[in-house]
Amino acid sequence: MARWTGEWLSAPRPGAEEPPRWRGERLGLPEQGVGAVARGGARLLGLVVDLVAASLLTSLFLRPDLQDTAAMQSYNLWAIAVWAVITIIPVSFFGFTPGMFVTGIRVARLDGAQMVGVPRAIVRAALTFLIIPAAIRNADGRSWLDRLTGTVVIRMR
Template sequence: MSSKQPRWTQTWLGGVRSAGVDLGHPGERLGLPEKGSGAVAGFGRRIAALLIDWAICTWAIVQGFLRINPAEQGWVPLVVFGVVNILLVGTMGMTFGMRLLGIRVAALDGGNPRLLPVVVRSLLLCMAVPALIWDRDQRGLHDRAGNTVVVRM
């Protein structure tokens, strides 16, 4: 066998980009800019915003406001997280963590998403797995189901 791999193997092992195919920047297919305001938000900012929101829901709301003992919380933090996501993304297009990190959820037409897509998106986000599977535009399955994209402000 030669030291050079066949092209189909190289593509399969190294991904489409290793075969020399230019896929463009994330969001290009959606008409979004590569950088700056309106560009697809990076994975790091999205995860950081999620962690901030989870901390707010768990510590500030569940333990601080509702005064539920950590040993007795069960599903309460996840329910609070889902409700907070629905309320904030549905009204303002962003959560507290997103606002702190300068990102927001946008409908594919550029405006704020409607309530039903936000509910679908939030429920899938609470399931975690759909949010961990994303396409080349860095949209998780929860974003695809809600016809949304997370962009920089």
């Protein structure tokens, strides 16, 4: 049994399952190209693009005032709400956020269904908001939120 720190700290044991040669091999995904497991850098860049987009969209309706704490709290709450909308709705129906589209990655269900669905997208957004579940990944490159929702983030190009 692997430790919580992951397979990379566990020494191979005699008779143990051979470690995968690439991320996603156990899931039947290719090593490179379309359909391969997305790297952490693309995922992080996609999140940053989504956060900037949410902030810019919020700025269209609310003026950020760095000198006014109450105004900034309101602005930040609205920016989080906008981020949730631009994350949950597109992932539910299309499998990617605007930031994921820019970086060329998308969310795919492991059971082969076409749409991720609203419940899975809500869980993914909630756990992404907490950061840690999205940052810790296993040997297949799947984060806690991927494992909980039965999904994997793959490359589109």
